[in-house]
Amino acid sequence: MRLKGRIAIVTGAGSGFGEAIAKLFAQEGAKVCVADLNGQAAERVAGEIGQDALAVQGDVTKRADVDRMVAETERAFGAIDTVINNAGYTHKNQPMLDVDETDFDRVFDVNVKSIYLMTMAVVPKMRERGFGVIVNVGSTAGVRPRPGLTWYNASKGAVNLLSQSMAVELAPDGIRVNALAPVMGETGLLESFMGLPDTPDNRKKFEASVPMGRLSRPADIAKATLYLASDEADFITGTVLPVDGGRCV
Secondary structure, eight states: OTTTTOEEEEETTTSHHHHHHHHHHHHTTOEEEEEESSHHHHHHHHHHHOTTEEEEEOOTTOHHHHHHHHHHHHHHHOOOOEEEEOOOOOOOSSOGGGSOHHHHHHHHIIIIIHHHHHHHHHHHHHHHHTOEEEEEEOOGGGTSOOTTOHHHHHHHHHHHHHHHHHHHHHGGGTEEEEEEEEOSBSSTTHHHHHTSOOOHHHHHHHHTTSTTSSOBOHHHHHHHHHHHHSGGGTTOOSOEEEESTTTTO
8 A cells, every 4th residue: 555554634625636536545545634615525525435534624715724624634543744735716717807806816715825824734743753745736727828717827837836845945854745737627617617618519629739638537636646645756846747648748
C-alpha cells in the first residue's frame, strides 16, 4: 500500500475529483477526512469508504470551518501529514466584464484563500514533525487559459504559482508541495466551464482542443495525486503537473 499509515484531508471530496482521490487514498492505506461543503455528499463518500474515512461538513473559505476539519481529523485519526486542497469553484464562461463582484470573490475565496487557511492550520504542526505533503489542485487554465474564464484562470494561475513558492519556502522543513493542472474535467462544474449546455455536440468542441481527444476524468486526477503524495515522489516538490492529455503542449 502506497499510503499506509498516512492521515489525509481531502477538500471538495463529496464528488468529482475529490471523491476519486479520497477513495483511492483509502484503498492505498490512508485514513481520510472527506471534507465538503455538502455534508450529505461527504457522508455518502465516507460511508462508501468505511471505517478509514471521516466525513466533515465545512466551508473551506471560513477559518473556523477549516480549523474544525483539522481538529476533527486529528481527534479521529491522529496527526495530519497529507493535505489535498481540491475544493474549487468557477464563474460561468462569459465575457470578463459580465462576471459580478460576488462571483469574483467566491472564485478567489474557494480557489485561493482556502489554501491560505489550510496552510495556516496544518503547516505549523507539519514543521514540528519535519514531514508533510501538500497537493494543490490548480488547472491548465492557469497555464494555457481559455477565453471566457478570465477570473477563474487568474485564480488557478495563483494556485500554480503559490504552490511553487510554498515548495521553496517549506522544503527545509521536510514539507513537499506540488500542484496538479487538470484539463477541463467530467465534473459538476463542466457546464459552467463550457458556458454551454452539456450535450455531446458541445463536449466535442472542447474535446477537440485536447490532443488525446477527451476531457479529464476523476480517476486521472486521483492517480496523479496518489503519485505526488506517495514516497515515490519524495524528491519532487514545486512542480505543476499537467494532467491534460497534451492540452498545454
